[in-house]
Amino acid sequence: IVFARHQQIKAALAYVEQRLKTAIGSGRRGADWAAFEARLHMQFPTLCALFAEVYGEREDFLDQLAELVVMAARSWRERGPELKAIDAAREADPHWFQSNRMLGGVCYVDRYAGTLEGVRARIPYFRELGLTYLHLMPLFRCPEKNSDGGYAVSSYRDVNPALGTMEQLKALAAELRASGISLVVDFIFNHTSNEHAWAKQALAGDAEYEKFYWIFPDRSLPDAYERTVREIFPDDHPGSFVQLPDGRWIWATFYHFQWDLNYANPAVFRAMAGEMLFLANQGIDFLRMDAVAFIWKQLGTPCESLPQAHTLIKAFNAVCRLAAPSLLFKSEAIVHPDEVVEYISPGECQISYNPLQMALTWEGLATRDARLLAQALERRHNIDGDCAWVNYVRSHDDIGWTFADEDAAEFGIDGFEHRRFLNNFYVNRFPGSFARGVPFQDNPKTGDCRICGTAASLAGVEAGDIGGIERVLLAYSIALSTGGIPLLYLGDEVGQLNDYSYADDPHQAIDSRWVHRPHYPAQRYAEREDAATDAGRIHAGFRHLIRLRKATPALAGGRLIGFATHNPHVLGYQRPGADHTVLVLANFADTPQALAAGTFGALPASARDLVSGVDYHLRDGVTLGARQFVWLSLN
Ligand code: OTU
Numbered sequence: 001i002v003f004a005r006h007q008q009i010k011a012a013l014a015y016v017e018q019r020l021k022t023a024i025g026s027g028r029r030g031a032d033w034a035a036f037e038a039r040l041h042m043q044f045p046t047l048c049a050l051f052a053e054v055y056g057e058r059e060d061f062l063d064q065l066a067e068l069v070v071m072a073a074r075s076w077r078e079r080g081p082e083l084k085a086i087d088a089a090r091e092a093d094p095h096w097f098q099s100n101r102m103l104g105g106v107c108y109v110d111r112y113a114g115t116l117e118g119v120r121a122r123i124p125y126f127r128e129l130g131l132t133y134l135h136l137m138p139l140f141r142c143p144e145k146n147s148d149g150g151y152a153v154s155s156y157r158d159v160n161p162a163l164g165t166m167e168q169l170k171a172l173a174a175e176l177r178a179s180g181i182s183l184v185v186d187f188i189f190n191h192t193s194n195e196h197a198w199a200k201q202a203l204a205g206d207a208e209y210e211k212f213y214w215i216f217p218d219r220s221l222p223d224a225y226e227r228t229v230r231e232i233f234p235d236d237h238p239g240s241f242v243q244l245p246d247g248r249w250i251w252a253t254f255y256h257f258q259w260d261l262n263y264a265n266p267a268v269f270r271a272m273a274g275e276m277l278f279l280a281n282q283g284i285d286f287l288r289m290d291a292v293a294f295i296w297k298q299l300g301t302p303c304e305s306l307p308q309a310h311t312l313i314k315a316f317n318a319v320c321r322l323a324a325p326s327l328l329f330k331s332e333a334i335v336h337p338d339e340v341v342e343y344i345s346p347g348e349c350q351i352s353y354n355p356l357q358m359a360l361t362w363e364g365l366a367t368r369d370a371r372l373l374a375q376a377l378e379r380r381h382n383i384d385g386d387c388a389w390v391n392y393v394r395s396h397d398d399i400g401w402t403f404a405d406e407d408a409a410e411f412g413i414d415g416f417e418h419r420r421f422l423n424n425f426y427v428n429r430f431p432g433s434f435a436r437g438v439p440f441q442d443n444p445k446t447g448d449c450r451i452c453g454t455a456a457s458l459a460g461v462e463a464g465d466i467g468g469i470e471r472v473l474l475a476y477s478i479a480l481s482t483g484g485i486p487l488l489y490l491g492d493e494v495g496q497l498n499d500y501s502y503a504d505d506p507h508q509a510i511d512s513r514w515v516h517r518p519h520y521p522a523q524r525y526a527e528r529e530d531a532a533t534d535a536g537r538i539h540a541g542f543r544h545l546i547r548l549r550k551a552t553p554a555l556a557g558g559r560l561i562g563f564a565t566h567n568p569h570v571l572g573y574q575r576p577g578a579d580h581t582v583l584v585l586a587n588f589a590d591t592p593q594a595l596a597a598g599t600f601g602a603l604p605a606s607a608r609d610l611v612s613g614v615d616y617h618l619r620d621g622v623t624l625g626a627r628q629f630v631w632l633s634l635n
Helices: 002-023 033-055 061-078 081-092 109-113 116-121 123-129 166-178 197-203 220-226 266-280 307-323 337-343 355-367 371-380 405-409 415-426 455-459 468-479 500-504 512-516 522-526 534-550
Strands: 104-107 133-136 155-159 182-187 191-193 241-243 249-251 258-260 286-289 328-331 351-353 388-392 438-443 448-452 485-489 570-576 581-587 593-595 606-609 615-617 622-624 629-634
Touching (some): 061 266, 061 307, 081 166, 109 116, 155 166, 220 241, 220 249, 307 328, 337 351, 355 371, 355 388, 455 468, 468 534, 522 534
Parallel strands (some): 133 182, 286 328, 328 351, 351 388
Antiparallel strands (some): 438 448, 593 622
């Protein structure tokens, strides 16, 4: 069988090469055509096998594959020499993003800087902060009013005219690169907006484009699918389908104006691969793969994280290795932790949001109990050494409590009840809560709910709680030290608060995520050097921690070893480096906590805390102040 498969792949390659020859004549191949041919020979078996897994039963399979490769070849021909130089450099240093110097930031172009030009003007600040990675929230053409913050894309090849042009984006990518900053944008490939040209043609009855989406003449199949599919945005519409003006039903997992693409159709895969390579050639370094879990549907299943979803992402990855080798993927799967890791591998997504660490950091702050987080770090943190977590505290989205019920049960915690407590706590419906958040997609049918709010508002700064600032820093200290790429939601570093004005805007009022998407907090940035202000204190804390991270090689890479503190309020973990280990201890309680001398039995007699500069005599045990954390350097 192996032999037969090998022969088949060889024959397929010969067929594809023949098609390449007719499509791109020898006169039009460009200087580094040989490099493409070499890549094709390397990558073809992988690409062919993946493509066959999804589309292999089709009669036109080889033609579809050939079309895909021809498109990749054209894209390679158009790829600029500076980008090809980066391709080569990163292939020679595949762990470049594992450096302890890595620091990510994310912001909305319009809200944070007005336009792409405005983003350019903020590069000096990004450098001051130490960013090496900048995620600009969706900036493509989208419907004017209904755009889900840009996640409803009307054209992947046009920048939203209010923000700038594609030429400006390309220039910005180059300028950021010159400042040592990689550019990250979203690849919103599960759905398009209803104003995308494909959608308009589908609506107009064009048979070719109708097949780009999931359109049904009546409710029979939608009803059948909905028996096993969960509701994502129930505040917008129940279920996963919306009715078109002509009476038909279309799949819309998220908002009614975001129509799911039908990847059972290989033309959809090819079209989106084309958009992906177009973006790659603008100088994008990472694509944030939006809503990865939803891209494959099958009747009778939850239609989330199905095997074909992984195959498709791997196939997109293989296309990159062929025609844009330095482009990497970041997975956005905010799902059960067992499913989150399934997207992470060099052949699928090289980096991934770490939603579990994020959610459990907030869980620990609410309960003042760090055991669930400690368990998650010990059990679920270590991933493939060629991949990295993106560790964040807040994002533009809601917080969902995506911990594993099985893990919680080990501490006698009931998952459903615990989520209910956390939701109540963070929307200030629990006595004594320091948090000022708001609910998101409260679903009375299922009891599901998520919460929104900025880091500072959730941590107690808005409420004037005495521990608020320290909680913001505690949460970020974890993101900065567990291993992976720390990601700063820009504005958090000056303690930006909730903005409730969204409730007055008819297009935002239904979506409480806008509460934590404020405009550039100019006042707080102006105060950032003033230690008498909240902004100044928070910013000084961030600057200090960022500097420390960048100076501490043990914080590079991702490997983490647990550390039992024998005190439920105190989180512990070790980051092993080549010549020293950093032992992190973090007190989630609002009271001082002591760790007995025996806890440190096998360690050196003394260790310096990198955060405070204080030497600790471990033989005496360690006492941490309320919400204090230490990064102990063990030699
Ligand atoms: C993503 O989030 C984006 O981050 C959101 O801003 C978009 O609205 C959405 O996709 C549609 O493009 O449900 O509440 O992992 O958690 O993909 C946010 C599943 C979301 C979801 C995630 C989605």
